Amino acid sequence: MIVCVAVVGHQNNPLYIQSFTDADDALKLHHIVHCSLDVVDERVNNPKKSGPTLNETFLGLLYPTENYKVYGYLTNTKVKFILVTTDLDVRDADVRNFFRRFHAAYVDAVSNPFHVPGKKITSRTFAERVSTIVKSFGLSSAG
Amino acid sequence: MIGVGKIKQYSNILDKPLSKGKQEVSLSAFAFLFSELVQYNQTQVDNIAELERRLEDAGYAVGARVLELLCHRDKGNRRETRLLGILSFVHSTVWKVLFGKVADSLEKGTEHEDEYMISEKELLVNKFISIPKDMGTFNCGAFVAGIVRGVLDGAGFPAVVTAHFVPMEGQQRPRTTILIKFAEEVLRREARLG
Numbered sequence: 220m221i222v223c224v225a226v227v228g229h230q231n232n233p234l235y236i237q238s239f240t241d242a243d244d245a246l247k248l249h250h251i252v253h254c255s256l257d258v259v260d261e262r263v264n265n266p267k268k269s270g271p272t273l274n275e276t277f278l279g280l281l282y283p284t285e286n287y288k289v290y291g292y293l294t295n296t297k298v299k300f301i302l303v304t305t306d307l308d309v310r311d312a313d314v315r316n317f318f319r320r321f322h323a324a325y326v327d328a329v330s331n332p333f334h335v336p337g338k339k340i341t342s343r344t345f346a347e348r349v350s351t352i353v354k355s356f357g358l359s360s361a362g
Numbered sequence: 363m364i365g366v367g368k369i370k371q372y373s374n375i376l377d378k379p380l381s382k383g384k385q386e387v388s389l390s391a392f393a394f395l396f397s398e399l400v401q402y403n404q405t406q407v408d409n410i411a412e413l414e415r416r417l418e419d420a421g422y423a424v425g426a427r428v429l430e431l432l433c434h435r436d437k438g439n440r441r442e443t444r445l446l447g448i449l450s451f452v453h454s455t456v457w458k459v460l461f462g463k464v465a466d467s468l469e470k471g472t473e474h475e476d477e478y479m480i481s482e483k484e485l486l487v488n489k490f491i492s493i494p495k496d497m498g499t500f501n502c503g504a505f506v507a508g509i510v511r512g513v514l515d516g517a518g519f520p521a522v523v524t525a526h527f528v529p530m531e532g533q534q535r536p537r538t539t540i541l542i543k544f545a546e547e548v549l550r551r552e553a554r555l556g
Binding site for chain 1: 423426427429430431433434442516517518
């Protein structure tokens, strides 16, 4: 079950945070996303092995907490996508697929001429597309 | 009679097979739009430098979005961290998407370490524009310079980009050169990466 998705700009400013649970723990999710940004920076600046992994867009599992898993994805413009999920057995391919569709929705939202880069994404279409992607992710990995 | 024509059109559109759609926009539509953009800005400003700055700002917004779009479409894309990498990206991929062909040439400046030039025999945006004599050295390629600046800035290579006319012997119209001057930190980072 995906709990939260977030888009963070290149200066680590939040552009879009959306949680998908009924519980009222938005603050805890914000905190988890914030901590995962440190892990992203560490991965970007100190690569484990230089070479092919230096420029990879999909960062993989960032860190597991007590009942959440956090995945990261970095685009060319240093914009980060963070995914927080409670599933225990997510396949790598599913997460990559999710991020690919999320990236497509993000590019469409940014191409809007009225969107100011650096400000929060306020497009309703983007929010709807994200909800659709999140719902279909839950269904595909359950089967 | 007109109604009959319309109905025919409708059923045709529904019967047409779904296609990916044309990737091209008509050149004349773009030329009209660009000329209107220049004229609108001309009424708002008093001098040439301000006009050039406005065109460049318009191009900057386009450049930022083009970078996001291209990085997503280019599957398996790696993030460019090297100077030459991002320059060749602008020179081939960005030019091909925007203008349908790669830029004519990419050169390194001889005087300063941080200058690079992309030159083009005839910039698409300048194709239908002739500059009046009293505008001096104004170049509508400032729009393209803005696009390049937007792409470089989004990728993490802050630079100052300008467009210049370079007269060539044997040709009537001068060649257009986009001059890219990278910021200090880019050169330092490049030296550090080795």
